[in-house]
Amino acid sequence: MIWLIGSGQMAQDYVRILQDCNVDFLCIGRGESSANICKMKTNQDVFVGGLQKFLLEQNDEKPSHVIVATNVESLFENCLLLLKQGVKNILLEKPGALKYSEFLSLNNEAKKTNSNIYIAYNRRFYASVLKAKELILEDGGVKSFHFDFTEWSHAIENLDKSLLVKNKWFLCNSTHVVDLAFFLGGKPKELNSYSSSGLDWHPSASSFCGSGISEKNALFSYHANWRSPGRWSIEIMTNNYRLIFKPLEKLFIQKKGEISIYSYDDIDYTIDMRYKPGLYLQVQNFLSNKVENFCSLFEQIEMLEYYYKIAKYNID
Template identity: 25%
Template sequence: MKKWKVAIVGAGYMAQEHARALSSIDVVELVGVCGRTRQRAEALAQAHAMPVYRSITEMYADTQADAVVVTVNELAMPDVCAESFRFPWVCLLEKPVGVDLQAATRILEDSRRADARAFVAFNRRSYSATRQALQELAADDGPRLISVLDQEDQDAARAAGQPEEVVRNWMYANSIHLIDYFSFMARGDVVSIEHGAPWTPESPRFVAATIRFSSGDVGIYQAVWNAPGPWSVTVTNREIRLEMRPIERLAVQRRGERRLTEIEPELVDAEYKPGLRYQAEQLISILEGRQAGLATLDDAMRSMELCAKIYGLAPAS
Protein backbone atom coordinates (compact mmCIF):
# COMPACT_ATOMS: atom_id res chain seq x y z
CA MET A 1 0.00 0.00 0.00
CA LYS A 2 1.43 3.36 -1.06
CA LYS A 3 1.97 5.86 1.71
CA TRP A 4 1.58 9.56 0.98
CA LYS A 5 4.22 11.59 2.80
CA VAL A 6 2.90 14.76 4.46
CA ALA A 7 4.98 17.42 6.22
CA ILE A 8 3.79 20.23 8.49
CA VAL A 9 4.98 23.82 8.84
CA GLY A 10 4.01 25.31 12.19
CA ALA A 11 3.49 23.53 15.49
CA GLY A 12 0.61 25.34 17.19
CA TYR A 13 -2.96 24.27 17.85
CA MET A 14 -4.04 23.93 14.21
CA ALA A 15 -0.89 21.99 13.34
CA GLN A 16 -1.75 19.54 16.11
CA GLU A 17 -5.33 19.16 14.85
CA HIS A 18 -4.25 18.64 11.24
CA ALA A 19 -1.67 16.08 12.36
CA ARG A 20 -4.27 14.18 14.34
CA ALA A 21 -6.68 14.06 11.41
CA LEU A 22 -4.03 13.14 8.86
CA SER A 23 -2.44 10.44 11.01
CA SER A 24 -5.79 8.64 11.23
CA ILE A 25 -5.70 7.90 7.49
CA ASP A 26 -3.98 4.60 6.65
CA VAL A 27 -2.28 5.87 3.51
CA VAL A 28 -0.70 8.91 5.21
CA GLU A 29 2.76 9.06 6.75
CA LEU A 30 3.68 12.20 8.66
CA VAL A 31 7.34 12.75 7.80
CA GLY A 32 8.42 16.01 9.43
CA VAL A 33 7.61 19.29 11.12
CA CYS A 34 9.24 22.69 10.93
CA GLY A 35 8.15 25.25 13.52
CA ARG A 36 9.25 28.63 14.82
CA THR A 37 9.05 27.44 18.44
CA ARG A 38 11.41 24.50 18.81
CA GLN A 39 9.79 23.16 21.98
CA ARG A 40 6.33 22.94 20.39
CA ALA A 41 7.77 21.44 17.21
CA GLU A 42 9.52 18.76 19.24
CA ALA A 43 6.34 17.97 21.16
CA LEU A 44 4.37 17.57 17.92
CA ALA A 45 7.15 15.50 16.40
CA GLN A 46 7.26 13.19 19.42
CA ALA A 47 3.48 12.73 19.36
CA HIS A 48 3.62 11.51 15.76
CA ALA A 49 7.06 9.90 15.59
CA MET A 50 8.52 12.29 13.02
CA PRO A 51 11.65 14.43 12.92
CA VAL A 52 11.97 18.18 13.45
CA TYR A 53 13.62 20.32 10.79
CA ARG A 54 15.23 23.74 10.98
CA SER A 55 13.82 24.96 7.66
CA ILE A 56 11.27 24.14 4.97
CA THR A 57 14.08 23.67 2.45
CA GLU A 58 15.84 21.15 4.68
CA MET A 59 12.56 19.33 5.36
CA TYR A 60 11.71 18.90 1.68
CA ALA A 61 15.26 17.88 0.75
CA ASP A 62 15.27 15.15 3.39
CA THR A 63 11.68 13.89 3.12
CA GLN A 64 10.66 14.52 -0.51
CA ALA A 65 7.17 14.90 0.95
CA ASP A 66 4.14 14.73 -1.34
CA ALA A 67 2.24 17.43 0.53
CA VAL A 68 2.78 20.11 3.14
CA VAL A 69 0.28 21.67 5.52
CA VAL A 70 1.15 25.29 6.38
CA THR A 71 -0.26 26.44 9.72
CA VAL A 72 1.72 29.58 10.54
CA ASN A 73 0.18 32.88 11.65
CA GLU A 74 -1.17 35.51 9.27
CA LEU A 75 1.90 37.75 9.41
CA ALA A 76 4.28 34.93 8.55
CA MET A 77 2.18 33.52 5.69
CA PRO A 78 3.70 35.42 2.72
CA ASP A 79 7.32 34.47 3.41
CA VAL A 80 6.50 30.89 4.45
CA CYS A 81 4.33 30.36 1.38
CA ALA A 82 7.00 31.78 -0.92
CA GLU A 83 9.50 29.24 0.40
CA SER A 84 6.97 26.39 0.32
CA PHE A 85 6.04 27.12 -3.31
CA ARG A 86 9.62 26.38 -4.39
CA PHE A 87 8.98 22.65 -4.09
CA PRO A 88 6.70 20.34 -6.11
CA TRP A 89 4.52 19.17 -3.23
CA VAL A 90 0.82 19.97 -2.82
CA CYS A 91 0.40 22.87 -0.39
CA LEU A 92 -2.56 23.09 1.98
CA LEU A 93 -2.55 26.54 3.57
CA GLU A 94 -4.42 27.45 6.72
CA LYS A 95 -6.73 30.43 6.34
CA PRO A 96 -6.63 33.33 6.15
CA VAL A 97 -4.24 33.64 3.25
CA GLY A 98 -2.38 36.58 4.74
CA VAL A 99 -3.30 39.37 7.12
CA ASP A 100 -5.05 41.48 4.47
CA LEU A 101 -5.90 41.66 0.78
CA GLN A 102 -2.45 42.93 -0.18
CA ALA A 103 -0.73 39.97 1.50
CA ALA A 104 -3.19 37.53 -0.10
CA THR A 105 -2.49 39.04 -3.52
CA ARG A 106 1.26 38.57 -3.01
CA ILE A 107 0.76 34.92 -2.03
CA LEU A 108 -1.44 34.26 -5.07
CA GLU A 109 1.08 35.90 -7.41
CA ASP A 110 3.94 33.89 -5.87
CA SER A 111 1.97 30.66 -6.35
CA ARG A 112 1.35 31.46 -10.01
CA ARG A 113 4.99 32.28 -10.68
CA ALA A 114 6.00 28.98 -9.11
CA ASP A 115 3.14 27.07 -10.76
CA ALA A 116 2.39 25.73 -7.28
CA ARG A 117 -0.45 23.39 -6.47
CA ALA A 118 -1.93 25.28 -3.53
CA PHE A 119 -5.21 24.92 -1.67
CA VAL A 120 -6.70 26.66 1.35
CA ALA A 121 -8.02 24.93 4.47
CA PHE A 122 -11.47 26.49 4.78
CA ASN A 123 -12.54 23.70 7.12
CA ARG A 124 -16.12 24.97 7.38
CA ARG A 125 -16.59 23.97 3.75
CA SER A 126 -15.78 20.44 4.92
CA TYR A 127 -18.23 20.40 7.84
CA SER A 128 -20.73 17.59 7.40
CA ALA A 129 -23.46 20.21 8.04
CA THR A 130 -22.21 22.32 5.15
CA ARG A 131 -22.00 19.33 2.82
CA GLN A 132 -25.48 18.21 3.86
CA ALA A 133 -26.80 21.71 3.14
CA LEU A 134 -25.28 21.70 -0.35
CA GLN A 135 -26.90 18.34 -1.04
CA GLU A 136 -30.28 19.75 -0.04
CA LEU A 137 -29.79 22.80 -2.27
CA ALA A 138 -28.85 20.71 -5.29
CA ALA A 139 -32.49 19.66 -5.76
CA ASP A 140 -33.65 23.20 -6.66
CA ASP A 141 -31.84 25.55 -9.03
CA GLY A 142 -34.02 28.55 -8.15
CA PRO A 143 -32.73 31.78 -6.57
CA ARG A 144 -31.31 31.61 -3.06
CA LEU A 145 -31.34 34.05 -0.17
CA ILE A 146 -28.19 33.51 1.89
CA SER A 147 -28.09 35.23 5.27
CA VAL A 148 -24.93 35.29 7.38
CA LEU A 149 -24.78 36.55 10.96
CA ASP A 150 -21.27 37.24 12.23
CA GLN A 151 -19.96 38.28 15.65
CA GLU A 152 -16.44 39.50 16.30
CA ASP A 153 -14.62 40.83 19.35
CA GLN A 154 -11.35 42.70 18.87
CA ASP A 155 -10.90 43.12 22.61
CA ALA A 156 -10.99 39.36 23.06
CA ALA A 157 -8.51 38.95 20.22
CA ARG A 158 -6.11 41.37 21.90
CA ALA A 159 -6.54 39.63 25.24
CA ALA A 160 -5.67 36.35 23.53
CA GLY A 161 -2.34 37.83 22.46
CA GLN A 162 -3.06 38.54 18.81
CA PRO A 163 -0.71 41.14 17.26
CA GLU A 164 -2.26 44.56 16.74
CA GLU A 165 -1.96 44.32 12.95
CA VAL A 166 -3.98 41.10 13.03
CA VAL A 167 -6.57 42.67 15.35
CA ARG A 168 -6.98 45.65 13.00
CA ASN A 169 -7.60 43.19 10.17
CA TRP A 170 -9.77 40.83 12.19
CA MET A 171 -12.38 40.65 9.42
CA TYR A 172 -9.79 38.82 7.28
CA ALA A 173 -8.55 36.73 10.20
CA ASN A 174 -11.94 35.57 11.47
CA SER A 175 -14.96 36.95 9.59
CA ILE A 176 -13.55 35.29 6.49
CA HIS A 177 -14.85 31.95 7.83
CA LEU A 178 -18.41 33.18 7.38
CA ILE A 179 -17.96 35.44 4.35
CA ASP A 180 -16.57 32.42 2.50
CA TYR A 181 -20.06 30.86 2.63
CA PHE A 182 -21.19 33.41 0.04
CA SER A 183 -18.41 32.26 -2.28
CA PHE A 184 -19.71 28.72 -2.61
CA MET A 185 -23.35 28.92 -1.51
CA ALA A 186 -24.21 31.71 -3.96
CA ARG A 187 -23.94 31.17 -7.72
CA GLY A 188 -22.52 33.56 -10.29
CA ASP A 189 -20.47 36.73 -9.95
CA VAL A 190 -20.95 39.58 -7.50
CA VAL A 191 -22.96 42.28 -9.30
CA SER A 192 -23.29 44.85 -6.52
CA ILE A 193 -22.82 45.41 -2.81
CA GLU A 194 -25.05 47.81 -0.89
CA HIS A 195 -23.84 48.95 2.51
CA GLY A 196 -26.68 49.32 5.00
CA ALA A 197 -24.33 49.85 7.94
CA PRO A 198 -20.73 50.57 6.89
CA TRP A 199 -17.63 49.51 8.78
CA THR A 200 -16.38 52.18 11.18
CA PRO A 201 -12.84 51.18 12.23
CA GLU A 202 -12.56 54.00 14.76
CA SER A 203 -15.66 52.71 16.59
CA PRO A 204 -16.60 49.16 15.48
CA ARG A 205 -20.23 48.32 16.11
CA PHE A 206 -22.48 47.00 13.33
CA VAL A 207 -21.84 46.07 9.71
CA ALA A 208 -24.61 45.22 7.26
CA ALA A 209 -24.40 44.64 3.51
CA THR A 210 -26.56 43.24 0.72
CA ILE A 211 -24.69 41.32 -1.98
CA ARG A 212 -26.35 40.65 -5.33
CA PHE A 213 -25.11 37.93 -7.66
CA SER A 214 -25.50 37.50 -11.42
CA SER A 215 -27.46 34.27 -10.84
CA GLY A 216 -30.21 36.14 -8.97
CA ASP A 217 -28.98 34.92 -5.59
CA VAL A 218 -28.92 37.51 -2.81
CA GLY A 219 -26.60 37.57 0.20
CA ILE A 220 -27.31 39.41 3.44
CA TYR A 221 -24.32 39.93 5.72
CA GLN A 222 -24.71 41.24 9.27
CA ALA A 223 -21.95 41.53 11.85
CA VAL A 224 -21.88 42.78 15.40
CA TRP A 225 -18.51 43.88 16.73
CA ASN A 226 -17.54 43.90 20.38
CA ALA A 227 -21.08 42.83 21.33
CA PRO A 228 -22.83 39.48 21.85
CA GLY A 229 -24.27 37.43 19.03
CA PRO A 230 -24.18 33.94 17.48
CA TRP A 231 -22.60 32.77 14.27
CA SER A 232 -25.23 31.49 11.87
CA VAL A 233 -25.87 30.81 8.19
CA THR A 234 -29.33 30.41 6.67
CA VAL A 235 -30.19 29.64 3.05
CA THR A 236 -33.72 29.82 1.63
CA ASN A 237 -35.10 28.92 -1.78
CA ARG A 238 -38.59 28.06 -3.00
CA GLU A 239 -38.70 24.67 -1.33
CA ILE A 240 -36.53 24.72 1.80
CA ARG A 241 -34.97 26.86 4.47
CA LEU A 242 -31.64 25.66 5.83
CA GLU A 243 -30.25 26.91 9.12
CA MET A 244 -26.81 26.29 10.56
CA ARG A 245 -26.73 27.61 14.11
CA PRO A 246 -24.25 26.68 15.35
CA ILE A 247 -22.45 26.27 12.04
CA GLU A 248 -21.59 22.66 12.91
CA ARG A 249 -25.24 21.57 12.80
CA LEU A 250 -27.88 21.71 10.06
CA ALA A 251 -31.64 22.05 10.47
CA VAL A 252 -34.11 21.97 7.57
CA GLN A 253 -37.58 23.47 7.16
CA ARG A 254 -39.38 22.28 4.04
CA ARG A 255 -42.18 24.07 2.25
CA GLY A 256 -45.48 23.44 4.02
CA GLU A 257 -43.78 22.67 7.34
CA ARG A 258 -43.58 24.98 10.33
CA ARG A 259 -40.74 23.37 12.22
CA LEU A 260 -37.07 22.87 11.64
CA THR A 261 -35.90 19.26 11.50
CA GLU A 262 -32.37 18.73 12.74
CA ILE A 263 -30.00 16.65 10.63
CA GLU A 264 -27.42 14.74 12.63
CA PRO A 265 -23.84 15.64 11.72
CA GLU A 266 -21.40 12.90 10.85
CA LEU A 267 -19.67 11.32 13.83
CA VAL A 268 -16.28 12.25 12.41
CA ASP A 269 -17.00 15.92 13.20
CA ALA A 270 -17.14 15.00 16.87
CA GLU A 271 -14.06 12.79 16.82
CA TYR A 272 -11.86 15.46 15.19
CA LYS A 273 -11.97 19.22 14.91
CA PRO A 274 -15.02 19.64 12.64
CA GLY A 275 -14.20 19.42 8.96
CA LEU A 276 -10.56 18.42 9.36
CA ARG A 277 -10.88 14.66 8.80
CA TYR A 278 -12.91 15.11 5.61
CA GLN A 279 -10.51 17.87 4.53
CA ALA A 280 -7.59 15.50 5.04
CA GLU A 281 -9.34 12.92 2.86
CA GLN A 282 -9.77 15.57 0.17
CA LEU A 283 -6.04 16.29 0.28
CA ILE A 284 -5.33 12.63 -0.36
CA SER A 285 -7.82 12.64 -3.25
CA ILE A 286 -5.79 15.42 -4.85
CA LEU A 287 -2.56 13.46 -4.38
CA GLU A 288 -4.22 10.45 -6.01
CA GLY A 289 -5.28 12.53 -9.01
CA ARG A 290 -8.99 12.49 -8.18
CA GLN A 291 -11.40 15.40 -7.96
CA ALA A 292 -11.68 17.05 -4.57
CA GLY A 293 -13.63 19.82 -2.91
CA LEU A 294 -10.78 21.83 -1.39
CA ALA A 295 -10.78 25.58 -2.00
CA THR A 296 -8.08 26.75 -4.39
CA LEU A 297 -6.03 29.87 -3.81
CA ASP A 298 -8.18 31.58 -6.43
CA ASP A 299 -11.29 30.57 -4.45
CA ALA A 300 -9.74 32.01 -1.30
CA MET A 301 -8.84 35.21 -3.10
CA ARG A 302 -12.46 35.70 -4.14
CA SER A 303 -13.52 35.45 -0.50
CA MET A 304 -10.77 37.85 0.59
CA GLU A 305 -11.86 40.33 -2.10
CA LEU A 306 -15.50 40.01 -1.04
CA CYS A 307 -14.49 40.60 2.58
CA ALA A 308 -12.62 43.74 1.51
CA LYS A 309 -15.62 45.05 -0.40
CA ILE A 310 -18.11 44.34 2.38
CA TYR A 311 -15.90 46.26 4.80
CA GLY A 312 -15.15 49.07 2.38
CA LEU A 313 -11.47 48.15 2.24
CA ALA A 314 -11.46 47.75 -1.56
CA PRO A 315 -13.49 49.40 -4.36
CA ALA A 316 -16.87 47.73 -4.87
CA SER A 317 -17.55 46.46 -8.37
Protein backbone atom coordinates in the same frame (compact mmCIF):
# COMPACT_ATOMS: atom_id res chain seq x y z
CA MET B 1 5.84 12.19 1.46
CA ILE B 2 3.75 14.90 3.12
CA TRP B 3 5.11 17.90 5.01
CA LEU B 4 3.18 19.63 7.79
CA ILE B 5 4.53 23.10 8.61
CA GLY B 6 3.74 24.19 12.14
CA SER B 7 3.41 22.56 15.55
CA GLY B 8 0.80 24.69 17.34
CA GLN B 9 -2.77 23.71 18.13
CA MET B 10 -3.97 23.81 14.53
CA ALA B 11 -1.03 21.71 13.40
CA GLN B 12 -1.75 19.21 16.17
CA ASP B 13 -5.25 18.74 14.77
CA TYR B 14 -3.67 17.96 11.41
CA VAL B 15 -1.15 15.57 12.99
CA ARG B 16 -3.92 13.38 14.43
CA ILE B 17 -5.61 13.13 11.05
CA LEU B 18 -2.41 12.39 9.13
CA GLN B 19 -1.54 9.70 11.65
CA ASP B 20 -4.96 8.10 11.27
CA CYS B 21 -4.69 8.31 7.47
CA ASN B 22 -1.49 6.23 7.70
CA VAL B 23 0.50 8.51 5.41
CA ASP B 24 4.21 9.24 5.66
CA PHE B 25 4.70 12.80 6.84
CA LEU B 26 7.16 15.10 8.53
CA CYS B 27 6.15 17.78 11.03
CA ILE B 28 8.29 20.91 10.79
CA GLY B 29 7.97 23.40 13.63
CA ARG B 30 9.82 26.52 14.66
CA GLY B 31 9.79 26.99 18.42
CA GLU B 32 10.99 24.33 20.83
CA SER B 33 8.18 24.92 23.31
CA SER B 34 5.32 24.32 20.86
CA ALA B 35 7.22 21.40 19.33
CA ASN B 36 7.54 19.74 22.73
CA ILE B 37 3.84 20.24 23.45
CA CYS B 38 2.97 18.81 20.04
CA LYS B 39 5.10 15.72 20.65
CA MET B 40 3.67 15.26 24.14
CA LYS B 41 0.06 15.46 22.89
CA THR B 42 0.42 13.50 19.65
CA ASN B 43 3.57 11.39 20.06
CA GLN B 44 4.79 12.89 16.77
CA ASP B 45 8.43 13.87 16.25
CA VAL B 46 8.84 17.52 15.27
CA PHE B 47 11.75 19.18 13.50
CA VAL B 48 12.65 22.35 15.44
CA GLY B 49 14.05 25.51 13.87
CA GLY B 50 11.60 26.45 11.16
CA LEU B 51 11.13 25.68 7.50
CA GLN B 52 14.13 27.61 6.22
CA LYS B 53 16.52 25.67 8.49
CA PHE B 54 14.83 22.42 7.52
CA LEU B 55 15.28 23.16 3.81
CA LEU B 56 18.98 23.80 4.33
CA GLU B 57 19.46 20.49 6.12
CA GLN B 58 17.13 18.11 4.30
CA ASN B 59 17.92 16.09 1.18
CA ASP B 60 16.52 16.80 -2.27
CA GLU B 61 13.34 14.75 -1.82
CA LYS B 62 10.31 16.95 -2.49
CA PRO B 63 6.94 16.31 -0.88
CA SER B 64 3.89 15.59 -3.01
CA HIS B 65 1.72 17.75 -0.73
CA VAL B 66 2.38 20.30 2.02
CA ILE B 67 0.03 21.65 4.69
CA VAL B 68 0.99 25.04 6.14
CA ALA B 69 -0.56 25.46 9.60
CA THR B 70 1.63 28.10 11.24
CA ASN B 71 0.41 31.27 12.90
CA VAL B 72 -1.18 33.78 10.53
CA GLU B 73 1.85 36.10 10.46
CA SER B 74 4.07 33.30 9.09
CA LEU B 75 1.76 31.86 6.43
CA PHE B 76 3.02 34.07 3.61
CA GLU B 77 6.75 33.58 4.17
CA ASN B 78 6.43 29.81 4.58
CA CYS B 79 4.28 29.41 1.49
CA LEU B 80 6.69 31.55 -0.53
CA LEU B 81 9.63 29.40 0.60
CA LEU B 82 7.78 26.26 -0.49
CA LEU B 83 6.99 27.73 -3.90
CA LYS B 84 10.62 28.64 -4.44
CA GLN B 85 11.44 24.99 -3.71
CA GLY B 86 9.05 23.95 -6.46
CA VAL B 87 6.40 22.36 -4.23
CA LYS B 88 3.34 21.65 -6.37
CA ASN B 89 0.44 21.18 -3.94
CA ILE B 90 -0.02 23.41 -0.89
CA LEU B 91 -2.90 23.58 1.58
CA LEU B 92 -2.50 26.98 3.23
CA GLU B 93 -4.32 27.80 6.44
CA LYS B 94 -6.78 30.67 6.24
CA PRO B 95 -6.69 33.42 5.35
CA GLY B 96 -3.43 32.71 3.46
CA ALA B 97 -1.72 36.06 4.07
CA LEU B 98 -2.33 39.38 5.80
CA LYS B 99 -1.86 41.81 2.89
CA TYR B 100 -3.37 42.05 -0.57
CA SER B 101 0.12 42.44 -2.04
CA GLU B 102 1.23 39.20 -0.38
CA PHE B 103 -1.60 37.25 -2.01
CA LEU B 104 -0.53 38.63 -5.39
CA SER B 105 3.10 37.69 -4.73
CA LEU B 106 2.12 34.11 -3.92
CA ASN B 107 -0.02 33.92 -7.03
CA ASN B 108 2.79 35.21 -9.25
CA GLU B 109 5.26 32.72 -7.78
CA ALA B 110 2.76 29.85 -8.10
CA LYS B 111 2.38 30.61 -11.81
CA LYS B 112 6.14 30.28 -12.31
CA THR B 113 6.20 26.78 -10.81
CA ASN B 114 2.72 25.70 -11.95
CA SER B 115 1.85 25.07 -8.31
CA ASN B 116 -1.58 24.66 -6.74
CA ILE B 117 -2.43 26.57 -3.56
CA TYR B 118 -5.68 26.03 -1.67
CA ILE B 119 -6.96 28.02 1.32
CA ALA B 120 -7.99 25.72 4.16
CA TYR B 121 -11.60 26.77 4.77
CA ASN B 122 -12.49 23.51 6.51
CA ARG B 123 -16.10 24.53 7.13
CA ARG B 124 -16.82 23.72 3.48
CA PHE B 125 -16.41 20.08 4.53
CA TYR B 126 -18.73 20.04 7.55
CA ALA B 127 -21.22 17.18 7.57
CA SER B 128 -23.96 19.82 7.95
CA VAL B 129 -22.76 21.61 4.81
CA LEU B 130 -22.48 18.44 2.72
CA LYS B 131 -26.07 17.51 3.58
CA ALA B 132 -27.26 21.05 2.87
CA LYS B 133 -25.66 20.91 -0.58
CA GLU B 134 -27.67 17.76 -1.32
CA LEU B 135 -30.93 19.40 -0.20
CA ILE B 136 -30.17 22.56 -2.17
CA LEU B 137 -29.52 20.58 -5.34
CA GLU B 138 -32.69 18.52 -4.90
CA ASP B 139 -34.80 21.63 -4.35
CA GLY B 140 -33.65 23.63 -7.36
CA GLY B 141 -30.86 25.73 -5.93
CA VAL B 142 -30.40 28.67 -3.57
CA LYS B 143 -32.93 31.49 -4.00
CA SER B 144 -31.62 33.82 -1.29
CA PHE B 145 -29.39 33.74 1.78
CA HIS B 146 -28.39 35.71 4.86
CA PHE B 147 -25.36 35.51 7.13
CA ASP B 148 -24.13 37.03 10.38
CA PHE B 149 -20.45 37.20 11.29
CA THR B 150 -20.75 38.90 14.69
CA GLU B 151 -17.54 38.63 16.71
CA TRP B 152 -17.20 38.89 20.48
CA SER B 153 -15.09 42.03 20.74
CA HIS B 154 -14.98 41.88 24.54
CA ALA B 155 -13.17 38.54 24.27
CA ILE B 156 -11.02 39.26 21.21
CA GLU B 157 -9.48 42.43 22.58
CA ASN B 158 -7.86 40.37 25.37
CA LEU B 159 -6.61 37.54 23.16
CA ASP B 160 -2.89 36.93 22.95
CA LYS B 161 -2.78 37.87 19.28
CA SER B 162 -0.66 40.44 17.49
CA LEU B 163 -2.17 43.79 16.51
CA LEU B 164 -1.44 42.87 12.88
CA VAL B 165 -3.87 39.98 13.16
CA LYS B 166 -6.47 41.87 15.21
CA ASN B 167 -6.45 44.77 12.73
CA LYS B 168 -7.42 42.25 10.04
CA TRP B 169 -9.75 40.16 12.22
CA PHE B 170 -12.49 40.12 9.60
CA LEU B 171 -10.08 38.63 7.06
CA CYS B 172 -8.42 36.29 9.57
CA ASN B 173 -11.53 35.04 11.32
CA SER B 174 -14.88 36.30 10.03
CA THR B 175 -14.24 34.99 6.53
CA HIS B 176 -14.82 31.51 7.95
CA VAL B 177 -18.50 32.43 7.83
CA VAL B 178 -18.47 34.64 4.74
CA ASP B 179 -16.57 32.10 2.63
CA LEU B 180 -19.07 29.39 3.56
CA ALA B 181 -22.07 31.58 2.80
CA PHE B 182 -20.78 32.47 -0.66
CA PHE B 183 -19.65 28.87 -1.24
CA LEU B 184 -23.25 27.75 -0.81
CA GLY B 185 -25.06 30.73 -2.30
CA GLY B 186 -22.64 31.80 -5.02
CA LYS B 187 -19.93 34.46 -5.15
CA PRO B 188 -21.08 38.08 -5.24
CA LYS B 189 -22.01 39.61 -8.58
CA GLU B 190 -23.14 42.86 -6.99
CA LEU B 191 -22.47 44.06 -3.44
CA ASN B 192 -23.63 47.10 -1.49
CA SER B 193 -21.95 47.46 1.88
CA TYR B 194 -22.08 49.78 4.86
CA SER B 195 -19.93 49.89 7.98
CA SER B 196 -19.20 52.09 10.99
CA SER B 197 -17.82 52.29 14.52
CA GLY B 198 -14.19 51.22 14.48
CA LEU B 199 -12.57 49.60 17.52
CA ASP B 200 -9.11 50.23 18.95
CA TRP B 201 -7.96 46.82 17.75
CA HIS B 202 -10.05 46.80 14.53
CA PRO B 203 -10.13 50.47 13.49
CA SER B 204 -11.85 50.06 10.12
CA ALA B 205 -15.27 49.08 11.54
CA SER B 206 -17.21 47.00 14.05
CA SER B 207 -20.74 47.26 12.67
CA PHE B 208 -21.48 45.88 9.21
CA CYS B 209 -24.52 45.63 6.99
CA GLY B 210 -24.95 44.91 3.30
CA SER B 211 -26.74 43.15 0.49
CA GLY B 212 -26.31 42.05 -3.07
CA ILE B 213 -26.87 39.39 -5.69
CA SER B 214 -24.73 36.31 -6.26
CA GLU B 215 -23.48 34.72 -9.46
CA LYS B 216 -26.26 32.15 -8.95
CA ASN B 217 -28.74 35.06 -9.05
CA ALA B 218 -29.57 34.59 -5.38
CA LEU B 219 -30.29 37.72 -3.36
CA PHE B 220 -28.27 37.93 -0.14
CA SER B 221 -27.90 40.13 2.91
CA TYR B 222 -25.57 40.20 5.88
CA HIS B 223 -25.23 41.89 9.26
CA ALA B 224 -22.76 41.89 12.12
CA ASN B 225 -22.28 44.08 15.17
CA TRP B 226 -19.13 43.31 17.12
CA ARG B 227 -20.15 45.55 20.02
CA SER B 228 -23.42 43.65 20.62
CA PRO B 229 -24.25 40.05 21.57
CA GLY B 230 -24.56 37.56 18.76
CA ARG B 231 -23.04 34.56 17.05
CA TRP B 232 -22.11 33.30 13.61
CA SER B 233 -24.99 32.02 11.50
CA ILE B 234 -26.05 31.35 7.93
CA GLU B 235 -29.56 30.90 6.53
CA ILE B 236 -30.09 29.47 3.05
CA MET B 237 -33.50 29.78 1.41
CA THR B 238 -34.64 27.37 -1.33
CA ASN B 239 -38.14 26.90 -2.77
CA ASN B 240 -39.25 24.62 0.05
CA TYR B 241 -36.63 24.90 2.79
CA ARG B 242 -34.97 27.38 5.08
CA LEU B 243 -31.64 25.76 5.98
CA ILE B 244 -30.20 27.20 9.18
CA PHE B 245 -26.60 26.86 10.39
CA LYS B 246 -26.59 28.14 13.98
CA PRO B 247 -24.07 26.89 15.02
CA LEU B 248 -22.42 26.25 11.66
CA GLU B 249 -21.59 22.67 12.62
CA LYS B 250 -25.28 21.70 12.84
CA LEU B 251 -28.07 21.85 10.28
CA PHE B 252 -31.56 22.98 11.24
CA ILE B 253 -34.46 23.12 8.81
CA GLN B 254 -37.79 24.86 8.40
CA LYS B 255 -40.15 23.53 5.75
CA LYS B 256 -42.65 25.51 3.70
CA GLY B 257 -45.99 25.79 5.47
CA GLU B 258 -44.50 25.07 8.90
CA ILE B 259 -43.59 27.39 11.77
CA SER B 260 -41.41 24.95 13.68
CA ILE B 261 -37.68 24.69 13.16
CA TYR B 262 -36.06 21.37 13.93
CA SER B 263 -32.70 19.67 13.80
CA TYR B 264 -32.08 17.77 10.59
CA ASP B 265 -31.26 14.34 11.99
CA ASP B 266 -30.35 12.39 8.84
CA ILE B 267 -26.68 13.39 9.11
CA ASP B 268 -23.72 11.32 10.27
CA TYR B 269 -21.65 13.64 12.48
CA THR B 270 -19.22 10.89 13.55
CA ILE B 271 -16.13 12.25 11.77
CA ASP B 272 -16.83 15.84 12.80
CA MET B 273 -17.11 14.71 16.43
CA ARG B 274 -13.90 12.65 16.31
CA TYR B 275 -11.74 15.38 14.73
CA LYS B 276 -11.86 19.13 14.38
CA PRO B 277 -15.04 19.49 12.29
CA GLY B 278 -14.48 19.48 8.54
CA LEU B 279 -10.76 18.88 8.82
CA TYR B 280 -10.62 15.15 8.12
CA LEU B 281 -12.49 15.32 4.80
CA GLN B 282 -10.56 18.43 3.84
CA VAL B 283 -7.24 16.60 4.31
CA GLN B 284 -8.50 13.44 2.65
CA ASN B 285 -9.68 15.35 -0.42
CA PHE B 286 -6.50 17.42 -0.61
CA LEU B 287 -4.23 14.39 -0.50
CA SER B 288 -6.40 12.67 -3.13
CA ASN B 289 -6.29 15.75 -5.40
CA LYS B 290 -10.09 16.05 -5.24
CA VAL B 291 -10.06 19.82 -5.10
CA GLU B 292 -13.33 20.96 -6.69
CA ASN B 293 -14.74 22.08 -3.32
CA PHE B 294 -11.62 23.99 -2.22
CA CYS B 295 -11.03 27.71 -2.26
CA SER B 296 -8.06 28.19 -4.59
CA LEU B 297 -5.60 31.03 -4.08
CA PHE B 298 -6.97 32.63 -7.24
CA GLU B 299 -10.52 32.45 -5.87
CA GLN B 300 -9.35 33.97 -2.59
CA ILE B 301 -7.78 36.87 -4.49
CA GLU B 302 -11.04 37.39 -6.38
CA MET B 303 -12.94 37.45 -3.08
CA LEU B 304 -10.53 39.96 -1.50
CA GLU B 305 -12.24 42.74 -3.48
CA TYR B 306 -15.46 41.98 -1.60
CA TYR B 307 -13.82 41.20 1.74
CA TYR B 308 -11.99 44.53 1.74
CA LYS B 309 -15.21 46.32 0.81
CA ILE B 310 -17.20 44.65 3.59
CA ALA B 311 -14.52 45.27 6.22
CA LYS B 312 -13.63 48.77 4.92
CA TYR B 313 -9.95 47.86 4.56
CA ASN B 314 -7.55 49.86 2.42
CA ILE B 315 -5.75 47.95 -0.33
CA ASP B 316 -2.33 47.03 0.97
